[in-house]
Amino acid sequence: MGMIARTSRTVIVTRAAASAAVASVLLLTGCESAGSGQDAGADGTESAAAEQTAGSTEAAATEEPTEPAAMTTSGALVDDFPAAVKPLEDAEIVYSSVEPGEEGEAVKLNLTMRTEMSESDVLKFYAKTLEEAGFEPTADASSADGITKQTYHADEASQLLAVTINADPNTDGALLVSVGGTALP
CATH class of the missing domain: 1.10.287 (Helix Hairpins)
Structure with a gap:
């Protein structure tokens, strides 16, 4: 076929x-x-x-079929960003993007922020907000080479998100936090 x-x-x-x-x-x-x-x-x-x-x-x-276009923006949340992924409180949004999927399917997303929160506070924030949105951690957070990663999943539409935390190379004492993966709109 x-x-x-x-x-x-x-x-x-x-x-x-x-x-x-x-x-x-x-x-x-x-x-x-x-x-x-x-x-x-x-x-x-x-x-x-x-x-x-x-x-x-x-x-x-x-x-000919047309592919949905990805929407990206700097300094703010892009329109139609999934509500399940909340930005950190008092964080500077560096970049956000959404690539629409088919009707009823999860969208691809990325949210990158700069924050002065501690790594443990970031992990607690996403553990709480993603759990409220129906996500569960896949395992404990892991760290390697200065990067900490925590992965979450939700069974509906095979949603999968990864929270990644590392030191901001451009700002002393700040962290760069990225949340990326797939989630329902």
Whole structure:
């Protein structure tokens, strides 16, 4: 079935490319004829063919599936950010993003913040807020190479989030906290 889908998509792209090429030739021919004083399609056949070809190209382009676009922003929460993931109190939001999924599916998300909270307070905050949103830790928090990570999951829609904490290399005494993964909108 996957091969059939690829083959039909290739045909659509090939037809679209061929239609675009034909439309370009017809439009160029019409321009040259009109510019040289010759009667360019007095019966309207060249113009009608060009319009029909252009319409076919547009139809082929709209038949292809479009991927939902990721939304990103700096310094604030992006619109439609999942309510399950709350920003830390008094934290500076550095970056946030959401990549929509299909209807009823989890979205991909990322929230990066700068905070002066302690690592243990960050872990307590997310343990509490994510538990309230139906998430459970997958294991105890782990630390390696100056990075602490705690992973949470929720069974509904296979949601999975990771809270990552490390020292901010640009601000003494501050931590960078990232929450990323998938969650329902």
